[in-house]
Amino acid sequence: MPKKILVIGGGDGGTILANRLAKKLTKDEAEILVIDKSDLHWYQPGFLFVAVGEASKEDITKPRARLYRRGVKFIQDEVTAIDLDDRKVRLKEGGSETYDYLVIATGSIQDYSDIPGFKEAVYHMWTFEDAQKLHSQLMRFNGGKLVVGVGGLTYKCPVAPLEIAFLADEFLRIRGVREKTEIKYISPLDRPYPPRLLNKIMMENMRERGIEPITYFTVDEIDPVKKEVRSMEGESLKYDLLILTPPHKGADVIINSGIGDDEGWIPVDRYFLNVKGYDDAFAIGDATALPTPKTGVVAHFQAATVSDNIVYEIRGLSKRTMFDGQSFCLIEMGRGVASAQVSNYHYKDAPGLIPSRILHLAKLAMNKIYWTCILGGNI
Amino acid sequence: MSDVQPTVTVDARDLACPGPLTNLIKVYRKAKNGDIIEVLATDVGFKNDVQAWVNRTGNELISLTEEQGIIRALIRVTAKR
Numbered sequence: 001m002p003k004k005i006l007v008i009g010g011g012d013g014g015t016i017l018a019n020r021l022a023k024k025l026t027k028d029e030a031e032i033l034v035i036d037k038s039d040l041h042w043y044q045p046g047f048l049f050v051a052v053g054e055a056s057k058e059d060i061t062k063p064r065a066r067l068y069r070r071g072v073k074f075i076q077d078e079v080t081a082i083d084l085d086d087r088k089v090r091l092k093e094g095g096s097e098t099y100d101y102l103v104i105a106t107g108s109i110q111d112y113s114d115i116p117g118f119k120e121a122v123y124h125m126w127t128f129e130d131a132q133k134l135h136s137q138l139m140r141f142n143g144g145k146l147v148v149g150v151g152g153l154t155y156k157c158p159v160a161p162l163e164i165a166f167l168a169d170e171f172l173r174i175r176g177v178r179e180k181t182e183i184k185y186i187s188p189l190d191r192p193y194p195p196r197l198l199n200k201i202m203m204e205n206m207r208e209r210g211i212e213p214i215t216y217f218t219v220d221e222i223d224p225v226k227k228e229v230r231s232m233e234g235e236s237l238k239y240d241l242l243i244l245t246p247p248h249k250g251a252d253v254i255i256n257s258g259i260g261d262d263e264g265w266i267p268v269d270r271y272f273l274n275v276k277g278y279d280d281a282f283a284i285g286d287a288t289a290l291p292t293p294k295t296g297v298v299a300h301f302q303a304a305t306v307s308d309n310i311v312y313e314i315r316g317l318s319k320r321t322m323f324d325g326q327s328f329c330l331i332e333m334g335r336g337v338a339s340a341q342v343s344n345y346h347y348k349d350a351p352g353l354i355p356s357r358i359l360h361l362a363k364l365a366m367n368k369i370y371w372t373c374i375l376g377g378n379i
Numbered sequence: 380m381s382d383v384q385p386t387v388t389v390d391a392r393d394l395a396c397p398g399p400l401t402n403l404i405k406v407y408r409k410a411k412n413g414d415i416i417e418v419l420a421t422d423v424g425f426k427n428d429v430q431a432w433v434n435r436t437g438n439e440l441i442s443l444t445e446e447q448g449i450i451r452a453l454i455r456v457t458a459k460r
Contacts, residue, residue, distance in 0.1 A: 194397040216435040233436050291394045
């Protein structure tokens, strides 16, 4: 009997994992199912480029069903409950699915509820629609106070607020309104970018471009009428355009099924990614409670670990691979350069890479090879 | 060691910077004046980070100790508006 492997979520983690399994296992060894409510797959790093008018919907989406290898069955539906003890998930359209192995790749969702005024006042690029709205605002902006930065914790992609700060600066220069614009970058920490060594480079670049860092500014509330953002530390800033990271939480199904923490992140073993207390259920990507950045690259590496270990187990091998917390972020900085940060569980003060043209080209190349190499489970 | 009982504990052991401070800020958002937040951390930079954060936010650092590599900060919330 083939083992039934159920993957909830067809984002990059779920897709890479399913394709890696299908590449290695025969249909006699495994039946692989991916369930996702949407039939479209989004390349989420592309939202940044949508915000500055350099990418369209066609550049960053593909029909989900076309992305899977032979051997993967895609079901368009929504999982409404997960029962880890009964090895069963319930589907919105009715019925349920059982499994021998479960991989939860349900990602994260935005949750503005803790910050009054956020929904009304803030522009951002964490969805395609929001990125389009931000682009319209940047096109319309004719100078004034631009406040950009970290709006709430936790959020996806730690480097994204810096990237949009740099790209907005460049975009407004090209439009000829930068001299009439004051840009402030807010962060709840004592520095704009958390890794200390690369922060120095980021600070130098911000200074050179006239972006003022405002630290220890934890957004508490926003007054969309007075156009004022206030911090828990007691400061306030006026804005004409406000670009902030939206706070995120785990998917509703995780919270409703009682398998996450109070923000809906799933506790997993940090090396093998099995849901704590279970050896047949795993979580990858944004869905986990691990102290790793919520980015596609982490989901990719975790998908490789979990898929390899499922293959080993099905084949009765004792070999196992471990996830070491590794992340790699290319940081787009405008002006044709990008920087990069590598980190894992062990190197706590890992150096970043200085801004360079080659890293910018790597970022652009990633926009292409994501579809051709990465999602297919080839690397 | 202080015998003050924490209202909430942030277990940030094994988290690299800025994990401990980030988790402290998330708990602080929901805290009320008078609450005691305990933070446990192993990131050596957290000692400086938490002192700077308390100074900047105007809350009270009741104690900051280190035992067998585990840093324990006890913070009394006093500066919530």
